[in-house]
Amino acid sequence: MIVILGPTASGKTHLAAQLAHRIGGEIISADSRQVYRGMNIGSGKDLNEYVVNGNPVPYHLIDIVDAGEKYNVHQFQLDAQRVLSEIESRGNTAILCGGSGLYLNALLQGHGFTGIPTNPSLREMLEAYPHEVLLKEFGKKKTAYSPLADTSTKKRTIRAIEINNFLTANPDYPIPETELPDFKVYGIDPSTKLRREHISQRLKERFDNGLIDEVKGLLQQGIPAQTLIYYGLEYKLITQYLNGEMILLEMKQRLETEIHRFSKRQMTFFRKMEKEGIDIRWLRNDQTPDEWVETIVSNLNE
The missing domain is CATH 3.40.50.300 (P-loop containing nucleotide triphosphate hydrolases)
Structure with a gap:
C-alpha cells in the first residue's frame, strides 16, 4: 500500500x-x-x-x-x-x-483504541472546561493510550480523557x-x-x-x-x-x-x-x- x-x-x-x-x-x-x-x-x-x-x-x-x-x-x-x-x-x-x-x-x-465506546455524560461535563484544564486532567492518568493520544484540540482532548478513563476502569479490556x-x-x-x-x-x-x-x-x-x-x-x-x-x-x-x-x-x-x-x-x-x-x-x- x-x-x-x-x-x-x-x-x-x-x-x-x-x-x-x-x-x-x-x-x-x-x-x-x-x-x-x-x-x-x-x-x-x-x-x-x-x-x-x-x-x-x-x-x-x-x-x-x-x-x-x-x-x-x-x-x-x-x-x-x-x-x-x-x-x-x-x-x-x-x-x-x-x-x-x-x-x-x-x-x-x-x-x-478507536472502538472504545463514547461517554455522552462525561463529554457534556468536560465541555464546560477550557482546553488548558482538560490537558491537565488528561495528564492525571497514564494508560497504554496516553503516549498515542492527540490532544491538539479541545474535542480530541475530551476523547483522550474518555479513552483513558475507560481503560483505567477496564484494565483487562482487550485491544x-x-x-x-x-x-x-x-x-x-x-x-x-x-x-x-x-x-x-x-x-x-x-x-x-x-x-x-x-x-x-x-x-x-x-x-x-x-x-x-x-x-x-x-x-x-x-x-x-x-x-x-x-x-x-x-x-x-x-x-x-x-x-x-x-x-x-x-x-x-x-x-x-x-x-x-x-x-x-x-x-x-x-x-x-x-x-x-x-x-x-x-x-x-x-
Whole structure:
C-alpha cells in the first residue's frame, strides 16, 4: 500500500490520482469530511482530479454517508480495511491519500483504541472546561493510550480523557490490532510561504465557486447548525456567519487564519507520527508533481 499525506492545499489528491493512473492503483480517501454527501466545496473533494487523460481513477470512502450523520475514526478503520481487501482481491495497488492525521495514524498503527465506546455524560461535563484544564486532567492518568493520544484540540482532548478513563476502569479490556499490507509513506511538505499562498488562493476559489451557498443549502436541508459547526473550519465559521454572529469580512479573515493554523497542526501531527515509528519519505519541494510520480515509481521498483 502506498500512502500519500501532507497538509491542506499541498497537492495530495493530484499526486495520488496521477500515480494511480500510472501504476493502475485505486485511491482510498483518508479525509474526515469528504465522507459526507453534499459537502463538496468546503471539504475540497476536487473530484475532477480523479480523471486523468480522460480515464477515471477509482476512488473510495468519498460520499459514503449523508451530511448530518456522525462518522468517526473507528468506522473509518473498518471501512478502509474492507476496501483494502477488495482492492487486493482485484490485484491492484491501494493508495491511501489524505490529511486527516488521526485517520491515517489509527489505520497505519493498527490502534484498537478507536472502538472504545463514547461517554455522552462525561463529554457534556468536560465541555464546560477550557482546553488548558482538560490537558491537565488528561495528564492525571497514564494508560497504554496516553503516549498515542492527540490532544491538539479541545474535542480530541475530551476523547483522550474518555479513552483513558475507560481503560483505567477496564484494565483487562482487550485491544484488537488490525493487520495491514506492507506500506510506504510519502509526504508533501511545501514551504510555509508556498503553503500560505496555496491556502489563500484555494479559499478564494472556493468562495467564488459557491462555498457560502453550499453551507446555506445544507442548513436549508434541515441539518442542525450545531452539526455543521461540529464539522469545523469552513462549515463552522460560515454557519456562524449565516446565523448573524459575524460579518462577511470578519468570517473570511478568521477562516483563512484558522485554515493556516490547521495546516500547521497537520504538520505537527505528521512529525509526531514519525517519532512513533512511521517512516515518511518527504518528497523534494524543487520537483514537479510529475517528477514526484517518477520518484515514487522508481522507489517502488527498487
